[in-house]
Amino acid sequence: MPVLTRLIPSPVVVDIRPGALNDLAGVLADQRISSSGKLAIAISGGSGAVLRERLAPALPSAEWFEVDGGTLDDAIKLADAMKKKGRYDAVVGLGGGKIIDCAKFAAARVGLPLVAVATNLSHDGLCSPVATLDNDAGRGSYGVPNPIAVVIDLDIIREAPVRFVRSGIGDALSNISAVRDWELAARERGEDIDGLAAAMARQAGEAVLRHPGGVGDDGFLQVLAEGLVLTGIAMSVSGDSRPASGACHEINHAFDLLFPKRAASHGEQCGLGAAFAMHLRGAREESAYMAQVLRRHGLPVLPEEIGFTVDEFVQVVEYAPQTRPGRYTILEHLDLSTDQIRDAYADYAKTIGS
Numbered sequence: 643m644p645v646l647t648r649l650i651p652s653p654v655v656v657d658i659r660p661g662a663l664n665d666l667a668g669v670l671a672d673q674r675i676s677s678s679g680k681l682a683i684a685i686s687g688g689s690g691a692v693l694r695e696r697l698a699p700a701l702p703s704a705e706w707f708e709v710d711g712g713t714l715d716d717a718i719k720l721a722d723a724m725k726k727k728g729r730y731d732a733v734v735g736l737g738g739g740k741i742i743d744c745a746k747f748a749a750a751r752v753g754l755p756l757v758a759v760a761t762n763l764s765h766d767g768l769c770s771p772v773a774t775l776d777n778d779a780g781r782g783s784y785g786v787p788n789p790i791a792v793v794i795d796l797d798i799i800r801e802a803p804v805r806f807v808r809s810g811i812g813d814a815l816s817n818i819s820a821v822r823d824w825e826l827a828a829r830e831r832g833e834d835i836d837g838l839a840a841a842m843a844r845q846a847g848e849a850v851l852r853h854p855g856g857v858g859d860d861g862f863l864q865v866l867a868e869g870l871v872l873t874g875i876a877m878s879v880s881g882d883s884r885p886a887s888g889a890c891h892e893i894n895h896a897f898d899l900l901f902p903k904r905a906a907s908h909g910e911q912c913g914l915g916a917a918f919a920m921h922l923r924g925a926r927e928e929s930a931y932m933a934q935v936l937r938r939h940g941l942p943v944l945p946e947e948i949g950f951t952v953d954e955f956v957q958v959v960e961y962a963p964q965t966r967p968g969r970y971t972i973l974e975h976l977d978l979s980t981d982q983i984r985d986a987y988a989d990y991a992k993t994i995g996s
């Protein structure tokens with residue numbers, strides 16, 4: 643009997659709209675999430691306090707846990723605290739990327755489902771099967787189950803600093819380059835490409851690329867938030883980060899590793915990396931259009947716009963393939979020398995204009 647369809651690991655609830663937090667208690671009371679109301683809610687000590695005050699009256703049986711930061715130790719501490727306190731139906735991560743990553747890891751450790759309530763859109767990790775946590779060696783990616791529910795209140799997103807939204811834009815747009823790298827690896831190396839995961843990730847990136855709106859309007863934020871959620875699910879479908887991570891992310895990791903103190907945001911570096919990678923693969927018009935859109939949203943397209951010299955950028959691009967051994971992208975394919983990277987960059991800068 644052939645397998646006719648496949649099941650996709652995905653959240654049972656996705657609620658993205660202005661005012662979504664007002665109905666959070668109702669979402670959590672869903673029989674599939676928490677019929678008893680016994681929830682462990684992880685929040686940040688600082689900005690989390692206001693949200694806690696607002697939401698606590700509607701969630702009388704919930705226990706609240708303050709999370710210090712985004713390290714592996716913080717996540718283990720959270721898991722231990724939850725184990726000591728009692729039994730819960732589910733864990734709720736309420737906050738930015740660090741809180742959600744900590745909650746994801748802790749939930750996996752205590753064997754409970756996770757509800758992600760994102761208060762900013764800084765990257766595509768809010769609904770992905772990966773928890774990114776700082777550890778003794780720098781930073782690690784830990785495989786975890788995908789969240790059981792995702793809630794994003796666009797009113798809250800608009801209140802967060804605009805740099806978070808910008809970072810999410812860069813991360814979403816980089817999907818377009820990442821999927822092209824995946825196709826290249828399939829062509830050149832015979833790597834399996836998952837067409838559904840590629841379609842989801844590419845459409846998320848294209849929707850953000852083509853949307854005429856900006857960081858301040860709900861229509862655009864809706865598309866961006868949905869795009870980031872679909873990208874996370876695309877990673878669950880393929881079972882790795884391929885749909886959303888290619889040369890763009892290798893360049894981002896190289897910035898982080900070579901210049902840990904001066905690195906810009908994840909999305910700023912990924913967006914710049916994607917525009918440059920598109921140029922490298924000969925897609926000059928697409929690269930120039932991506933750069934134009936990044937600029938319109940206030941994102942950098944040249945290294946000096948985030949405080950790096952051309953020489954430093956050349957160094958970053960040269961080092962990038964080492965950040966992700968085994969991942970075949972346009973960087974590994976071209977295997978450029980230092981001088982060739984320098985020439986390619988000069989051509990990129992000229993093509994996108996200043």
Ligand SMILES: [Zn+2]
Nearest residue numbers: 765766813912
């Ligand atoms: Zn990313």
